[in-house]
Amino acid sequence: MLTDTPQQPLIERIRDIDHPEAIRRFFGLLKELIDIVNLPNGDARLAFTVRQEKTSIIANINFFQALRIQKPRRGEVEYHLTIKKSCYDRLKNIEEWVFEPLTEKSDYLAVIIGQSSVHLLANPTLHTCWEDCLLELVESNKRGPHSARHNADVYRAAEDDAFQSEVIRLADDPTLGDRILNGYNVEEPEGEYTTEPELPNQPHNLILFGPPGTGKTFALQPYLRGKNARPGLASLITFHPSYSYEEFVEGIRPEVMNGQITYKINKGIFYKACLSAIQKAGYGTLADCLHDSPENRSQKLKKAPPHYLLIDEVNRANVASVFGDLITLLETDKRLGAENELWLTLPYSRESFGVPLNLFVIATMNTTDRSIALLDIALRRRFSFREMLPDPTMLSTIDGVDLAQLLRTINERIEYLLDRDHQIGHAYLTNIETHADLCTAFRDRIIPLLQEYFFNEWPKIQLVLGDNPAWGKEPDHRLVWVKKKYTAGAASKLFGEMPDSIDEVITYEINPNLQQGEFEQIPAEAFIKIYQKV
Structure with missing residues (x-):
């Protein structure tokens, strides 16, 4: 069964306009419009439409045309930006653009630019006039002649670069036919068709934790670029120490x-992810979802496709502060559509807000930054945790060096000297194909990481690398050398007098051949003897 979707007319109009550069520029303008009016996808005041008879894509605010791209039957692609009539005198001196009233008695004009x-789209006066007009249209109670239906995919193409690239690519595909259906359509027998998707067999809230290089971020890639991933399937954010509730x-x-400071309420990625999830259930806005009956809401959200919010480095931010009072709404039984669903009022917009049942939150956590034990207890109770440890079986043998055994030995020593949270992940040694690659990995990644782990404790770094004298490596084969030992006599000679400290001082350095990239001077035995005692 083939099903028509809003994507098909959008892709067909992009194909009709037949100018990818112009389309991308239009979506850039549309993104500016969305930021200026600050309205979410599905808001009743917005109507983004595609019109076959006019070969155009149009953005309407309160049913007034605000922005348009059009390809006339004859001539070049045109951009239409709406301004107030009062701006005409400020713009009339430029001959390259044309003015056209929206209607015979309208207070607004379209500035048409080929x-x-x-x-000329970068003209600052035009941009100011257009911005002023958009803000006026948002507040307008008037209604113009336009009554077409909103196409949510136009909004999504402006906000989501990956989705935008995909629809432009599909528009350029001559074999497209009827294959489009939120990614691709497939023809199925009538009796086998079902409207209920298979929900993921995983917790609603999951944190993947482990040492660096164990593939935590890589585990998020299937949601973004896997063979079954589609545009709009997932939202991705990386936390940082200054990340806040206001951004989230x-x-x-x-x-x-116009020289005046104004204040706008901006929605963060968590709000937008929740909105994307309920739109997959057929709702335009969160308000529409909350105003539905509990039975309908539960049925729709349980049948809706999942949406994923992916949070990389979740523990780098103050998670309790970022989630704030929403932490309770994350619980599976408190989500919209669940048995004990809850919602609350947001502090700035005063909107009612809840977390839908088809939103899945997947986060990664580097245990070297912060232990799980230090996370907020409320967060730990609401998330499931899955440990990802180094996997030496993924490594091979290069130039006689058993990378798997090398990693096991290094990590066993680190676990003894520090703890298991500071092991080195297998990713540090994957994609190693030559001896030079191995030397580069130790010089640029592994030794600097050990320096961070064992700050100013070079003897421990030597222990990890088997460079301590008792292990039996040849001095020239060591990756970390003793640079100089200072006895009392050597210290007196250096300073001219005896320093306050009379302890023997030893300084260290990284093997100069490794440091300077002279890898042919570093034999394979330098690495083999990390795990193999002489």
Whole structure:
């Protein structure tokens, strides 16, 4: 059974316009429009439409045309930006653009710019007039002649670069036919068709934790670029120490417009991920979802496809502060559509808000940054944890060096001297194909990591690498050398007098041949003898 979707008319209009550069520029303008009006996808005041008879894509605010791209039957691609009539005198001196009233009695004009004059889109006066007009249209209670249906994929193409690239690519595919259906359509027998997707067999809230290089971030890739991944399937964010609730959910951001400071409520990635999830259940907005009956809401959200929020380096931020009062809503039985569903009122917009049942939160956590034991107890109770440890079986033998045994030995020594959270992941030694690659990995990645782990404790680094004298390596084969031993006499000679400290001082350095890239001077035995005692 073939099913029509909003993507098909969007892709067909992009194909009709037949100018990828112009399409990308239009979506860039549309992204500016979305940021200026600060309205979510599905808001009743927005109507993003595609029109076959006009070969155009249009953004409407309160049913007034605000932005348009069009390819006339004859001539070049055109951009239409709506301004107030009062701006006409400020713009009339430029001959390359044309003015056209939206309607006979309208208070607004469309400034029409052809593709050959596309540089005029950067005109600061035009941009200011367009911005002022957009803000006025948002507040307008008037209704113009437009009544077409909103196409949510136009909004998504402006916000999601990956989705935008995909629809432009599909528009350029001459074999497209009827294959499009939120990615691709397939023809199935009538009796085997089902509307209920198979939900992921995993916790709603999951943290993948482990030492660096164990493939935690790589485990997120199937949701973004796997063979079954589709545009809009997942949202990705990387936390950092200054990340806040205002960036994650919603907050007020100051902006300067026409020399005046204005304040807008901006939605964060968590809010947008929740919105994407409920839109997959057929709702336009969170308000639509909350106003539905509990029975309908539960049925729709349980049948809806999943949406994933992927959080890399979750423990680098103050997680309790970032999630704030939403931490309770993450629980599976408290989500919208669940048995004990809850929602709350957001502090800035005063909107009602809940976390839908088809949203899955998957995060990664580097245990060298912070132990699980130090995480907020409320977060630990609401998330499932899955440890990802180094996997030596993924490594091979290079130039006689058994990389798997090398990694096991190094990690056993690190675990003894520090703890298991500071082991080295197999990713540090994957993609090693030559002796030079191995030398480069130790010089640029592994030894600097050990320096961070054992700050100023070079004897411990030597123990990890088998460079301590008792292990039996030839001095020239050691990766970390003793640079100099200072006895009392040597110290007096260096300073002219005896320093306060009379202890013997030893300084260290990395093997100069390794440091300077003279890898042919570093024999394979330097690595073999890390795990194999003489």
